[in-house]
Amino acid sequence: MAAAALLSQRVLADAANGDLMHAAPGQSSFTASAGYPTTAFSSYYPSPSGQQPQPALYDPVLNITFPRNLTNPDTIPDHDPDPVYFPQPVANLTMSEQEAVIESALSDISEIINSSYIEGNCNKCVAGLQLALNAAQLAPSLVPDAMVSLCTSSGFHSASTCNEDFDARTFGAIWTQVLALADVDTTKLFPKPKPVNASRPKPSGERVKVLHMSDFHIDPRYKVGSEGNCTSGLCCRSNVENEDLSTGDISYPAPLYGYYQCDTPMPGNLSMQMSWNYNHVAGLWKHEGWIDETAEQQARVHYGAYSVKNHYGLRMITFNTDFWYHSNYLNYINTSNPDVSGTFDFMVQELQAAEDAGERVWIFGHVLSGWNGEDPLNNPSDLFYQIVDRYSPH
Incomplete structure (x- = not known):
């Protein structure tokens, strides 16, 4: 859907590079150019012939032009500089004492998983979470590695997927916060009961056209020709592969205009989809005139839901x-x-x-x-x- 939606924009923006063929009055089809599109952005970095052009992206909020390396599909960073946050421990234990807590928790949780005296997976899960809660509150910084270890030793996932899911710099630190801070609450929402004789509003009979565009997923490091059917990670990138094939073999080369399993290969202001840039995105919305300063401040720190009544x-x-x-x-x-x-x-x-x-x-x-x-x-x-x-x- 994402590729199709963006391709419809390319029909309008890149028509000069392809051929519009009229099939019938009021209908048209588009044949895309065989070459890389080069009209979507105002400027590009110099690229050798035959290689993907890299746009020079200007950010109006930061007032900078992003370096070429940001969207280079061949230079994917393997280090995440974002800070990692753990919950504050409830006790001041030494490192050896924290390691003992983790070792005991892993042993007890493994016993629960393999036990026959606790019936049902739900009961096992609850018992294991009680131990995990204690570990996360006493030795939070050691919990991600413990989760990776438990994940691999139990055969829950492959080693690469366990690291991807539970490493401290991916989701491990977040899981630790969840385990340490879990709480319960309830709420009631409805201000009025449902009317006894509720009826739908009478339609006007006027037909209107609606255009609903969505799913503009963007990957600035999408690489044409890379593995489209990878077995883990973000496909259509130079650093992933299909582990079911011999090293170097590609089952489905990522095509020019995107692939169903991948994000669309057209960079843009929201291209860093794997980062949480609430402040930056709110600033871009304000810069484009979509929201005012008050709404910008709210968008930085609050959840989003919106309502509007049209004409x-x-x-x-x-x-x-x-x-x-x-x-x-x-x-x-x-x-x-x-x-x-x-x-x-x-x-x-x-x-x-x-x-x-x-x-x-x-x-x-x-x-x-x-x-x-x-x-x-x-x-x-x-x-x-x-x-x-x-x-x-x-």
């Missing part, structure tokens, strides 16, 4: 359905609070206002609740559908 009287609400993805590990700090972000409370207030005013509402989300609709967190997903059921007129 047809349709109220449109959009929110982050990815938030409750089971791999958004920070959700586990408040597992029984289905609305820790306050997004649903905002949605309920908007829906209540729409119901009181007799308005129609469209709710927009990136995907089904929990990213793919199959493995979301249960409580918030259930609450979302309760909200839909409450305010649906049928």
